[in-house]
Amino acid sequence: MNRTITDAGVAGLALHEGRAELLEEIMTLAPVETPDPATVPRRRRVLPVLAAAAAVAAMVAGAAWLGVQRDEPGRDLGPATAGSPDHGTGDRAVLALPGWLLDNVDDAKQDGELSYRKGDQELDVHWRPADQYDGYVADRDDIGPSVEVDLLGRASLMWAYGKRDHTVIRPVEKGLTLEVRGTGMSRAAFLDLLGDLRLVDEAGLAEHVRVTERVSPEDRVYQAPPVPVLITADGWQPQVDDDGGVWWRGPDGARLSPAWIGGVDDPFTYDRYLDNTNREEIRILGKRTLLTDWKEGGEHYRVVATSPLVGDTILVLEAAGMGRAAFLDVVRSAAVVPDGEYERVVRAAID
């Protein structure tokens, strides 16, 4: 649909008879409990859980040579030549790297996208028809000047949305142009990651998605956090949702959700809290930490945001429906543990 209707527009549509008739039709049917429609592949879809480290690793063929050239902006590296690493063949690209989850797939032939995630880092791979190349380059030029980098053997244009947000557009090849965007990572890390992309054709893409969907549930959902932090208060247990996210369930149904947010130097300047006067400084995990709370939709939310625990990544712990004392007890029980201990505890929570 070319025009996107508003709710007010919907309310004004002349549908009275159709609307009333549908209601009566539905109520003539037996009210038999049926399953919810499943969340499963669609043209633009969120996959329940995806890339497994082991399964994806099998698809990696190397291609890490970009890393050595990452600090040479503006350099035209030209097309792939004899002796270049094997970038694969095809007109679209996939990331095959342990630890990265493929969590969104739009597998349209001409205008598709794959979205990968690792903690707070995101990588989006788009492929678009050739005639969209000029338009997207012009659009990205509004961001600022571009520099040339290599993407899968072709000199490509890269822009920086910010110091941890970059995008690169590859020239048209085989009728498609690629754009890859990395968020939550430095320029160097982004360029490193580009070296782990592989070109695939349509069948290769389907195989990539199929393989990532086939892996064992345990491998699919476990994700290592930037820092292994466990809640050690009595009665609190980790839970892992379909998206691979870890959260904590406490007594009486209490729930604590952690989130790792990159690119934040100081929680006191984090934009979510700038307009909140109800803030207090405490210490958690040995760090200066911001405690704040607010009401939303009838719920009372309490949140702590730590000073950076690694690099410029902070940990945010959020809970609803808990008193201040109980909340402080829980968040103060947070402890950094060895990687192996964290993995053991979280994997035990995976069905």
Add this chain to the structure above:
Amino acid sequence: MRDIPAREDDFRRLYAAHFDAVLGFALRRTDRPEDAADVTSDTFLVAWRRLAHVPPGDGARPWLYGVARRTLANHRRGDGRRAALGERLRLQLTHAMADLADEVVHRADVTAAMKRLSARDEEVLQLHLWEGLEPREIAEVLGIPAAVVRPRLSRARSRLRALLGNDPPAAGHLPAEPVTAIRKEGHR
């Protein structure tokens, strides 16, 4: 299970309160009005059959959006219609959408800019700007923690602002549009 008259009354109230919202949700995400009619029909059929699972009060709409989202996914996948319902709605909707006036559509530049974002950013912004959902409600629709939605939404808004240059949409709203039922986020 409640007795049938009480169940029917509950469903009539649910249908009356949320029909426009669910139809709007579907219309904004489908290319053909008849597809939106099918998604709406199937969504309310699920609600009718799973009425005991529909949350009361404000929780009903995100629940319905979640069902509509999954129904839409199945529809796109080619699973087809689950029941031949709403034939008249399909016909009327096709005609009504052909006559749609310009003052009841979202800003084309904002919609176009959203399409240039990643699918993940686009979806969270659509739920926020088009459906007027708070992060907590978006989390219910998507089935992910609110703590994940908040930073994702914040980043998506920044990216949309960057694409729109000097004419960004206000937080939680699209400027100069005749939407009446969009709520602001809670104070944070």
